[in-house]
Amino acid sequence: MNELLLPVIFIVLAIAVIGSLITLLVRGRRTPPGLYSSPRDPDDRVEPGPHGATSTDVLDRPDGTTTDVLVPDDLSGLEEAPPAPGLDLVDPVQGRLARLRARLVRSNNALGKGLLALLSRDRIDEDVWDEVEETLLLADLGTDPTMELVDALRERVKVAGSRDAAEVKGMLHEELVKLVDPAMDRSLATERHVDRPAVVMVVGVNGVGKTTTVGKLARVLVADDKDVLLGAADTFRAAAAEQLATWGARVGVPTVRSDVDGADPASVAFDAVKAGIEQEVDVVLIDTAGRLQNKVGLMDELGKVKRVVEKHGAVDEVLLVLDATTGQNGLNQAKVFAEVVDITGIVLTKLDGTAKGGIVVAIQRSLGVPVKLIGLGEGADDLAPFEAEEFVDALLN
Ligand SMILES: Nc1nc2c(ncn2[C@@H]2O[C@H](COP(=O)(O)OP(=O)(O)OP(=O)(O)O)[C@@H](O)[C@H]2O)c(=O)[nH]1
Structure with missing residues (x-):
């Protein structure tokens, strides 16, 4: 029985060792993470060469002649490339405007502050409305939007009969948002088509x-x-x-x-x-x-x-x-x-x-x-x- 068992154990061990070696070899040949494999998937990344391109190629021009254009190589040559050196980490896009708002506040808050100061005066007479108008025009709002904003605010302030700073600020905020138009579609058309980018x-x-x-x-x-x-x-x-x-x-x-x-x-x-x-x-x-x-x-x-x-x-x-x-x-x-x-x-x-x-x-x-x-x-x-x-x-x- 023992005579039979020993060769069997030997064969099983040999198969295990050969299996491990094959796995290691196959892993070593895989594309480094982050580089293109073919066909591409959304997470693939290209390894840039000098100037960001990976080789030179001559392509057909629409008129049938040729031109020297540096085109990044097609993906096959990238299989053996070394992993990409440290690429930049990009700040998340979500909420960027909120994060960068200090820049806007720094350069533009004179406009907001100026308007709020004018609108919270004890008496808002014609002169004050003229100043509001001027402030808006100086901020490049344009003539028509300026008139619309002044008319709307004038009406609301009259109806509310209020000079409460928070309330006036709320009205100004609402009217400005209306002008900037939150309903406009601001999405970027960057979705790939079925057969082309x-x-x-x-x-x-x-x-x-x-x-x-x-x-x-x-x-x-x-x-x-x-x-x-x-x-x-x-x-x-x-x-x-x-x-x-x-x-x-x-x-x-x-x-x-x-x-x-x-x-x-x-x-x-x-x-x-x-x-x-x-x-x-x-x-x-x-x-x-x-x-x-x-x-x-x-x-x-x-x-x-x-x-x-x-x-x-x-x-x-x-x-x-x-x-x-x-x-x-x-x-x-x-x-x-x-x-x-x-x-x-x-x-x-x-x-x-x-x-x-x-x-x-x-x-x-x-x-x-x-x-x-x-x-x-x-x-x-x-x-x-x-x-x-x-x-x-x-x-x-
Ligand atoms: N402060 C500031 N500077 C910017 C902004 N965007 C671009 N710049 C600067 O504006 C300058 C010109 O930028 P480029 O991207 O070279 O302009 P361009 O339109 O491609 O120039 P041409 O190819 O000559 O027409 C650079 O110094 C940029 O850093 C921005 O939002 N704020």
Whole structure:
């Protein structure tokens, strides 16, 4: 019996040892956590190379010729890549405006304080209403919204017959929220389609913060578990593609760019979306060059970028970036851009540096398009989804 038992034990032990070795070998060959496996799933992350791209590729252009565009490699080559080095941790997006409200309060509370001081005077006569009007106009609220607000408040104060500070503040709060319009749909169309990514184009004049906004938005989307790809269609400014790729690399997002200065932006944008389709990403964000609204050639070029991208399918969002500190000039820019590319949302940057928060209302009114995001600083996570109530709260505190 013992003679039989010994070989059996030996065989069982040998099988166990060989099994363990095979398991270890298979584990060692798996994709490091965080890198793409094929096909992609929402949690995969790309390992950025220099400039955020992982290799160079030559893609077909829509017109059949070729262009040198740096496209992140397709996913197969990433299997053996080392784990990503420390990527940035992104601040949670939920409640960002509440966290950044100190910035708004600092720059805009003179408006709220001024209005409250006027409205809590013992006697509110015509002169006081004139001052209220002036304060609102100075905050760039615009003429029509200012008149509406003054009329509504005048009526309510008369009916209430009250000068109680808390009550007046409550009325002002309600009327301002109405003007900012909480009912507008401020969600970003960044849901992937069945067969292609959502495409977001970012447009605007020079220096308003387009590239910075694309970089910050990439972080917002990554924090929301989305696979993102950036397209550097700002081929005007030499440093723009590098700046964009650096933003992307910080959160493991690849960038499609051209290595030729002054390359055709439509071609780069087309190639970016093509790469996004091939790599099954969720969202492609396209940065475009700053262009003055009165330069017809440049505005035509922007229209072309959008039309060429749309050979892949409709663009989901066209975000117009406006610098809040430029006030009414932003309105003129907005109107011209809206004629060339259908604007679906406004990003209002540099609201941390101006007391003219009223521009939110003016811009929404003149375009009929909601402010979807606001920039409240130069920090990587200083971009917040816009919320009407929270915004008015910050103005009045
Ligand atoms: N204070 C503040 N600065 C900002 C904000 N957004 C962007 N900036 C700064 O604005 C400057 C211009 O930003 P860019 O992103 O390079 O602007 P751009 O529109 O891409 O510029 P061009 O490509 O030249 O048209 C940078 O110094 C940014 O840090 C913001 O919300 N607040």
